[in-house]
Amino acid sequence: MTAFSRCIACGLCDRGEASRIAASGGAYRGVMPLMLAASRSMPDFRAAAYSFSFVPLEVLREKEGVCPTRVPMVAISQFVRDKAAEVGGPLPLPPRVSSLRPLPDPDTASVGSAG
Numbered sequence: 001m002t003a004f005s006r007c008i009a010c011g012l013c014d015r016g017e018a019s020r021i022a023a024s025g026g027a028y029r030g031v032m033p034l035m036l037a038a039s040r041s042m043p044d045f046r047a048a049a050y051s052f053s054f055v056p057l058e059v060l061r062e063k064e065g066v067c068p069t070r071v072p073m074v075a076i077s078q079f080v081r082d083k084a085a086e087v088g089g090p091l092p093l094p095p096r097v098s099s100l101r102p103l104p105d106p107d108t109a110s111v112g113s114a115g
Contacts, residue, residue: 003071003072003075004038004071004072004075004076004079005038005039006067006069006070006071007032007035007038007039007069007071008069009032009036011032012063012066012067012068013030013031013032013063013066013067013071013073014030014031017030017031017055020054020055023054024051024054027050027051027054028051028054028055029051031055031063033051034048034051034052034076035071035073035076038076038079038080039071045080045083045086045087046084046087046088046090046091047091048080049080049081049083049085049089049090050084050090050091052080052081052090057074057077060073060074061073061074
């Protein structure tokens with residue numbers, strides 16, 4: 001858990017996130033705010049898990065490689081998703097923004113599902 005508090009708010013992990021931020025309609029504000037929240041206190045795991053749903057795990061893996069303090073972004077994402085699952089899963093989108101649903105993450109898609 002102490003590794004979760006490494007974020008120094010340099011902003012490098014937010015590079016290239018503009019399209020995901022725009023596509024979220026304001027629900028997702030970038031990777032850095034999620035890393036900062038994980039380093040402090042995160043009382044709303046459901047909202048955070050929803051925000052993480054906009055960022056594929058492969059993107060988080062890439063961002064870990066450029067992070068100067070090596071924040072474990074994938075581990076934080078998994079921790080948040082697990083905690084959210086314990087209390088009902090990620091928050092659902094309001095009906096007025098249902099068109100903004102994030103794309104399914106291929107890393108978490110069901111194995112062997114037809115598609």
